[in-house]
Amino acid sequence: MKKYYELSEIKPESDRITGIPTGTGLDQMFYRIEFVNGTVKKVPLGGVPSYAVLNLTGIPDTGKSLLVEQFALTQASSGYKVLYVTTENPASFLYVTLKSRAEAMDIDFKKLEKNIVVIDVTEDEELRENPKALIDTMAYAIKEKKTKNTVIDSITALYEHKEMMARSIVRVFFNFLKKFHQTAIVVSQKRSSQAGESAEAAGGLAVAHIVDGTIIMDKRLIENKWESSYYRLPPGSILRTIRIDGCRLAPHDTNTWIFDITPEGLIDIRMPLSKFIQGGER
Ligand SMILES: Nc1ncnc2c1ncn2[C@@H]1O[C@H](COP(=O)(O)OP(=O)(O)O)[C@@H](O)[C@H]1O
């Protein structure tokens, strides 16, 4: 097989990136540039870039799972199938979570049940320990069920006790998701020593380097008087933030945004942190 090509010999992927809605404020944070009468205009994509493989990272309890669930439900309710690889939350629990989240989103769960295809890796040692076995199963599911999107929550579980393998394992999954034209969000966990607001996760920066982009969710406990007056929040409260750290497929907002998790478990991205600090409407 030929190993080098002139640009003119390369068959390009679709040259127009569209937005794949997540059902969250992230959809307004990726955009495309249009030139109108000599001026540059940012037009929101209305979703994450199509065919992107994105890494979603953060310390525990920052809302990563809630966000990918909201993405999966949003896609499924629009009729697009989602492959959901669950490595931590067993399928029977995931079912309950998705059902209650669908209710909160006011979408008909019965109608979308067929559109979410689950591979439960939690109890399956072969799938968890052997990337090839998992990829074969995923390939079969993607082809058979014709899924357009994939969620892996989390990819960290696939190299739990072999972090030096992170880079090669993530690379295999990334290439696979690209080849199968999936728009994907993979969740990766942080180790306790890793700064909450950085792209670093278990396996170091391996995941962030390989994927098309990284989104970071974080939370800050308001502990002292200084923080309390700076953020104008009572001591003991939690400030949640989300940021697109980088994306090679589409221009994006680079601000840190604040968000709430509603009591029903929905991600509600509200305003840039800078605006919040300056006294934006609460
Ligand atoms: N209805 C809800 N269902 C689930 N989590 C909720 C709900 N309401 C609020 N939460 C908050 O969201 C957090 C769960 O976030 P999750 O997505 O599981 O975190 P991560 O996957 O980043 O560890 C919980 O710790 C809780 O504080």
Ligand SMILES: [Mg+2]
């Ligand atoms: Mg989680």
